[in-house]
Amino acid sequence: MVDQGSEANVMYLDLFRGLRLKKEDLSRYDTPLVGFDGHVVIPEGQISLLVNMEGKEVTVAFIVIASFSPYTAILGRPWIHAIGVIPSTLHMKIKFLTKQGIVVVRGSQQVAKQCLEATVDWKHKQAKQKDTTEEATL
Numbered sequence: 001m002v003d004q005g006s007e008a009n010v011m012y013l014d015l016f017r018g019l020r021l022k023k024e025d026l027s028r029y030d031t032p033l034v035g036f037d038g039h040v041v042i043p044e045g046q047i048s049l050l051v052n053m054e055g056k057e058v059t060v061a062f063i064v065i066a067s068f069s070p071y072t073a074i075l076g077r078p079w080i081h082a083i084g085v086i087p088s089t090l091h092m093k094i095k096f097l098t099k100q101g102i103v104v105v106r107g108s109q110q111v112a113k114q115c116l117e118a119t120v121d122w123k124h125k126q127a128k129q130k131d132t133t134e135e136a137t138l
Helices: 013-018 077-083 109-137
Strands: 009-012 045-053 056-065 086-088 093-098 101-106
Antiparallel strands (some): 093 101
């Protein structure tokens, strides 16, 4: 996912493991991340990887976190600026210049909706678990 509002490039643990990376590959990253909802996450670490988008390669520093997300990674402003992307949330696409010309990468409204639904379902389950836990401790 490309997120113009994110100050960081984030990789979730599922992708980190899927790429067969190891904890030893991480460098230390001690700054907690705070989401727009105020939730604080302590990162596992940071890793720099070469990312190729339609033939344009840049090294991206990802902060790796163990947290639920329907996404595998978030490409934030550092990546947007490094690759020279022009994002349009309205059109769900990004444009950038390569040696071959202007490239357009389109998002999928259906996939975006599925990600939103997965997040809402997860938050609903978390709230139910919290309510059950609170009742059990009373």
